[in-house]
Amino acid sequence: MEAGRxxxxxxxxxxxxxxxxxxxxxxxxxxxxxxxxxxxxFKTGQRIHTIGQPFDTLYIVNSGFLKTxxxxxxxxxxxxxFPMKGDMLGVDGIHTRHYSSEAxxxxxxxxxxxxxxxxxxxxxxxxxxENMMYGVxxxxxxxxxxxxxxxxxxxxxxxxxxxxxALAERFAQMGYSSKLFNxxxxxxxxxxxxxxxxxxxxxxxSAFNEIGLISVDQRTIGIKDSEALKTLRRLPPSxxxxxxxxxxxxxxDTVPSGQLLAAL
Amino acid sequence: MEAGRxxxxxxxxxxxxxxxxxxxxxxxxxxxxxxxxxxxxFKTGQRIHTIGQPFDTLYIVNSGFLKTxxxxxxxxxxxxxFPMKGDMLGVDGIHTRHYSSEAxxxxxxxxxxxxxxxxxxxxxxxxxxENMMYGVxxxxxxxxxxxxxxxxxxxxxxxxxxxxxALAERFAQMGYSSKLFNxxxxxxxxxxxxxxxxxxxxxxxSAFNEIGLISVDQRTIGIKDSEALKTLRRLPPSxxxxxxxxxxxxxxDTVPSGQLLAAL
DNA sequence: CGTCTGCTTGATCAGGGTCAACTCAGGTGG
DNA sequence: CCACCTGAGTTGACCCTGATCAAGCAGACG
Numbered sequence: 268m269e270a271g272r273x274x275x276x277x278x279x280x281x282x283x284x285x286x287x288x289x290x291x292x293x294x295x296x297x298x299x300x301x302x303x304x305x306x307x308x309f310k311t312g313q314r315i316h317t318i319g320q321p322f323d324t325l326y327i328v329n330s331g332f333l334k335t336x337x338x339x340x341x342x343x344x345x346x347x348x349f350p351m352k353g354d355m356l357g358v359d360g361i362h363t364r365h366y367s368s369e370a371x372x373x374x375x376x377x378x379x380x381x382x383x384x385x386x387x388x389x390x391x392x393x394x395x396x397e398n399m400m401y402g403v404x405x406x407x408x409x410x411x412x413x414x415x416x417x418x419x420x421x422x423x424x425x426x427x428x429x430x431x432x433a434l435a436e437r438f439a440q441m442g443y444s445s446k447l448f449n450x451x452x453x454x455x456x457x458x459x460x461x462x463x464x465x466x467x468x469x470x471x472x473s474a475f476n477e478i479g480l481i482s483v484d485q486r487t488i489g490i491k492d493s494e495a496l497k498t499l500r501r502l503p504p505s506x507x508x509x510x511x512x513x514x515x516x517x518x519x520d521t522v523p524s525g526q527l528l529a530a531l
Numbered sequence: 532m533e534a535g536r537x538x539x540x541x542x543x544x545x546x547x548x549x550x551x552x553x554x555x556x557x558x559x560x561x562x563x564x565x566x567x568x569x570x571x572x573f574k575t576g577q578r579i580h581t582i583g584q585p586f587d588t589l590y591i592v593n594s595g596f597l598k599t600x601x602x603x604x605x606x607x608x609x610x611x612x613f614p615m616k617g618d619m620l621g622v623d624g625i626h627t628r629h630y631s632s633e634a635x636x637x638x639x640x641x642x643x644x645x646x647x648x649x650x651x652x653x654x655x656x657x658x659x660x661e662n663m664m665y666g667v668x669x670x671x672x673x674x675x676x677x678x679x680x681x682x683x684x685x686x687x688x689x690x691x692x693x694x695x696x697a698l699a700e701r702f703a704q705m706g707y708s709s710k711l712f713n714x715x716x717x718x719x720x721x722x723x724x725x726x727x728x729x730x731x732x733x734x735x736x737s738a739f740n741e742i743g744l745i746s747v748d749q750r751t752i753g754i755k756d757s758e759a760l761k762t763l764r765r766l767p768p769s770x771x772x773x774x775x776x777x778x779x780x781x782x783x784d785t786v787p788s789g790q791l792l793a794a795l
Numbered sequence: 796c797g798t799c800t801g802c803t804t805g806a807t808c809a810g811g812g813t814c815a816a817c818t819c820a821g822g823t824g825g
Numbered sequence: 826c827c828a829c830c831t832g833a834g835t836t837g838a839c840c841c842t843g844a845t846c847a848a849g850c851a852g853a854c855g
Contacts, residue, residue, distance in 0.1 A: 347680070391661075408675065409626055415682060419723065462683035466811085728843075729802080749851090
């Protein structure tokens, strides 16, 4: 809303604003008013791009919430991410020149269009921009690596807990409250994202609520004990059998009845 | 082995060879013999880079097999990928300027060093190279997305099956046999990669062996029925309850005793 | 030749998926 | 305005997949 200006009845952003959105330290040398990127608005439920569609532009989220999904051979959706302000969409299309995922608006959205050709050409002139591109793609990769680690190693409770913490941090850095916020996605979508069923997500939220870690009312989540959420991990504390990679938890771990919590 | 030349007692590759390795259509305009990239050899078990180590170079695998791992807060390894010939390593370091994963040689390896600064500078001159960079990073991203989809939605059997198929395809495109090959990693590493325990991996391989899908002898795998492996999916065929996304499996699916197989 | 690591196989158990019933909020149309 | 419908969410009962624990085996190596 703050970024962008009217021009011919449309919103446009300059390079500086784009860099700010992406948290890229932009040299002011590039505050070029002639270099403008167009905005596009999407309404809730609209598709930004679909799988297989020819790729030619990247998107940056200026406002709103989305999901990106994969669709398997049986038509089942698999949620890959929940992009929000400052995130980039469409990077997966660069390789094959066709988007390999689908992006859907979970709320009314304002996106900035970045024609890929134009962007790379600009990158050769403005090195910050080039660095931005590499940086954003690398960040995305690291994020997905973390996701893989989570799916491969964590229990259902831990996944939901970390999901909430991550969301809270995103809201914080967007200037919203990190203690009380609204989920923009359904339990089903959360479950798909975390590799769980909607029932498990629902139950886990209820459990957290009872223990006092959070408060739940429909889509409204209140974070009560973010520390506990952060340190929550798999229930059977996977006590290093065999070779302790780092000899640490040798003591009996006398956590009495903490079958849900596990102190660090 | 074919790529690279001796010079001052070391191996070097030119841009063309690098592009070939990455399957990038390289304009021969860049067959510049002055632009050479150095090779480095690693022996089995050696670490290419570690988590947190300052980033400044990318690597391309010229020969050999590796694994990249994440290490969680309790010292547990989580395998992220098994890079082999033509794969790029270290991309995750670009964002924070520190590697966020660790790469270990599973066999003796020959890697090509790509100093990142030098690479991006070159990219501005040779557009193919720039495209290569974006393309490789995007491909990596797509690969990880597929991984997330797999971890989030597939059964143990399906994961192992697809792992074998993917390996076979990699070997094929490297010129080796796709029907008979040697695993370079332990059951434990496979399990970590697939989000399973080593016991489950072992049992699943044994089961495939008994059914005649593959032959197993220690690290030697023979692919007998790659079609069946490809179409294997979750055991309870998740018969589209509620809304059939694509109304299909309405007929009784008279697969007799196929509790392990699931025809498309 | 003993030891160690990787692998297999068996027995047991529980985390979380599946199925089902019910509630609740919002949208629609008579 | 209210009856109705639909989709989201909650909760319970049950059971299966895959983790855990345990034992035994084979090849590599000092």
